[in-house]
């Protein structure tokens with residue numbers, strides 16, 4: 001597609017977009033824009049050619065009634081490189097699922113703990129595409145990639161939406177200078193008198209599905225989109241765009257490029273998620289069992305990850321009395337209430353109970369408050385240790401998954 005356009009910044013209007021004219025900040029390079037009609041024609045014809053001749057995977061999109069191709073192994077897609085790759089493998093490792101990759105350039109790997117499953121390393125967007133084409137059954141990707149490339153396809157099911165890494169948000173950003181200096185919300189941006197049919201707001205983004213959708217949903221009419229493969233934050237200062245829509249995590253890139261986020265400009269919050277193909281789960285033998293095991297391990301690890309085990313001793317006359325003291329404090333109820341056990345000692349050859357041991361799980365964020373509360377009710381010798389797994393009676397997301405699948 002980029003071969004047909006003068007720069008790698010390709011411009012194409014959304015359904016509600018308009019041609020660009022005078023830049024408002026600094027003049028764009030003469031090659032930065034393609035006249036709207038020509039651009040639209042070029043991109044449209046290019047896209048249709050690509051779609052009709054090349055599919056990324058077995059088929060461009062799953063037909064709902066299509067038969068699942070038979071194979072013995074369940075396929076899990078993991079990011080092959082980039083910022084999600086190492087974290088995905090580390091998370092599985094924390095769940096005692098060890099991905100055995102012989103060398104980093106080998107794109108298939110095994111997990112000995114899941115003998116019927118093979119791992120395929122792919123670019124995040126290709127994981128979504130291959131889930132849709134049936135070439136993968138499960139995958140770990142960012143929710144942003146899932147939304148952008150999955151486009152709400154009903155075959156994609158989110159099995160776990162919060163894997164606790166890859167946190168970022170997709171957000172509109174505008175310059176913090178010039179005509180935007182006093183603009184701080186999407187509403188104010190939309191109402192700026194500068195935008196018209198002849199001179200729409202020019203937004204650069206890699207999210208060419210979510211961007212136009214968000215603007216349409218927010219009733220913003222005079223907007224035109226352009227795209228590039230990276231370093232979008234340069235577009236406003238280069239005069240190529242008025243605003244950008246891109247991922248933000250630390251906010252450093254925006255700050256370093258004199259850009260700011262605006263109220264109401266967040267399109268979505270994202271983090272890594274475990275995603276599955278509905279067809280694979282319902283039709284591929286073994287897929288549901290595999291996803292159940294992965295989910296149980298993930299939930300047990302992720303739940304434990306946010307908690308500490310706290311053990312303390314407390315003087316008391318009975319377990320009941322100690323329990324009443326402990327439960328009088330707001331942060332000491334643990335997951336299902338405190339475990340209180342007698343501490344036996346011998347005095348003059350007689351076994352007696354003067355102390356009780358209290359065991360509770362405490363959210364990491366509430367640790368210091370909990371310690372203070374324990375001390376306030378007579379707790380001493382407080383021991384804190386990390387928790388590795390919490391296997392609950394059931395896995396809440398498993399029930400949700402079965403309901404989503406209609407099982």
Ligand SMILES: Nc1ncnc2c1ncn2[C@@H]1O[C@H](COP(=O)(O)OP(=O)(O)OP(=O)(O)O)[C@@H](O)[C@H]1O
Pocket residue numbers: 079081082083084123124125141142143144145166167168247248249250270271272
């Ligand atoms: N600051 C961030 N910027 C971009 N992506 C982030 C950030 N923080 C977390 N992420 C997550 O990482 C993903 C991007 O990973 P990566 O850079 O490997 O992929 P990519 O650039 O989409 O892939 P490709 O290089 O194949 O185009 C995002 O989709 C998002 O889910």
Ligand SMILES: O=P(O)(O)OC[C@H]1O[C@H](OP(=O)(O)OP(=O)(O)O)[C@H](O)[C@@H]1O
Pocket residue numbers: 229230231232233246247248249250251252253254
């Ligand atoms: O808020 P921050 O922590 O600064 O991160 C945000 C930046 O990181 C990503 O770019 P990436 O590093 O992938 O480079 P690219 O834009 O060239 O793809 C993203 O596109 C933003 O530019």
Ligand SMILES: [Mg+2]
Pocket residue numbers: 082230
């Ligand atoms: Mg990147």
